[in-house]
Amino acid sequence: MTTVAIVGTGVIGAGWAAHFLGRGFDVVATDPAPGAEDRLRADVTAHWPTVTRLGLAEGASPDRLRFVADAGEAASVADFVQENGPEREDVKHALFGVLDEAARPGVILASSSSGLLPSVIARGCPHHPERLVIGHPFNPPHVIPLVEVVPGRDTAPEVVDRAMAFYTAAGKRPIRLAREVPGHVANRLQAALWQEAYSLVERGIATVADIDAAIAHGPGLRWAVLGPFLNQHLSGGPGGLAHVLAHLGPPTEQWWRDLGRVHLTPELAATLVAGVDAELAGTDQQALVAARDAVLDRLLAAKAAQPDLP
Template structure:
């Protein structure tokens, strides 16, 4: 892949730009905001130290970036188009339809949407709707390798296979989602934990800091290597998951979970906001970003060291 075209340069769009540049791919971006070029270059400059520590591909340069004057200009030489406009369905449909009209029909268009199903996004695309797929990354996009690929009603298998190859060229680990569902896979899992966390804060059971500590020093350490199911497989001892389910399965019927999110009252909002500000301890978002990135670079190195089967799993996910 020689050129990635990025439409919309917020946090996610800029993350795609930084990742592509670090992989030696040229980027053409479009954003109607006049301040977008300045913001993007500042973003890339801030991320480059972490990307350099993680490892740059041959030819990687932060200045392999050009801002286009229009959508048409942005996609003329594209090998892959990544859409990142705000999460409003009508707006996404409008932009994707315009991209479908002006981009070569053979060029795949990925949407970074975290919630919408691809069939909802394809409805106003008349030229080659099947090439419009969900390609949902995770923040920070320039470091986290997972991208969820989801096809819609008009999408054929070859579109997904092309997407898998293109995103692997960006050093991503594509996960093909078998069925369309709102929120895809990872966000649904994160939102389940988020709902329970809000209930615990709302009910006065724990502070935001205590809940984060429970994840950071407990389950989060295991999840970063083994995920959910393999972690529970080990909890069953020598008999594995079968014994775990026989022993602990009945407890799933207990009313532990709240299932629905609590009402977001002003009181709950203040508890969450004040808790997060206490945890930040006066550090700016930029400082916290750098601390997170430094940690992720080291953690990714450990994951790659202790999860060699990831290379084998690429063929499945």
């Protein structure tokens, strides 16, 4: 594969474009929004120092980006299609109707959807629903390795195999879900944490800033290295996970029963937004994003240098 179509060039699409350019692909991008090409080229330029630090493939260049006005034209010349349109079923159906019509047979149509079921999106593919798969990245896509590959009811197994191989060859760390579920895996895990975080704020137990600090300066540091199961296993010492489950399982079950159930009311939403505003008072958000990405860059390099990490 040499050419990737990026359909939709917002935050996620621009990150994908920068990543694929950095991996030595030709990228043909499309987005109907006014000024989309200028914004995309500016975003790729802004991302390029980070992409460069992460390592460029031979021949990688932002000059290999081409912008076209029509999604069908982009799909017709692509070896792989990465769609990043709005999270609306009607928009997805209309868009994938065009992509399915224009793409050559056998070209995978991957959606970056963060939670829609691939079987639902595939209703928009009148010819080849078997080639549609979710390829959900994590923001920012040009930095974070994870891609969730999710098949729908009609997705051919060999399409999932090929998508996994493609993302791996493109420098990603894909995981393969056995079946579709709303929100996939990582967003469902995030949603569970957000539910309790929102509840703690709503109940006045901790502030937005304190909850951010509790994760960023506590378990989040370990989670950036190993996942929840391996972290639990290591915390059990010689007894490992079996010891943790035997000794901390009962109190953990009690905590589960006490977790908050929240409704995102206008009042709670206003409280959360105000909390973030207070936490960021006097902070340059662009500088914050740059600092985040610089730390992620160094973290990824450090992890890559440790062969004992999974």
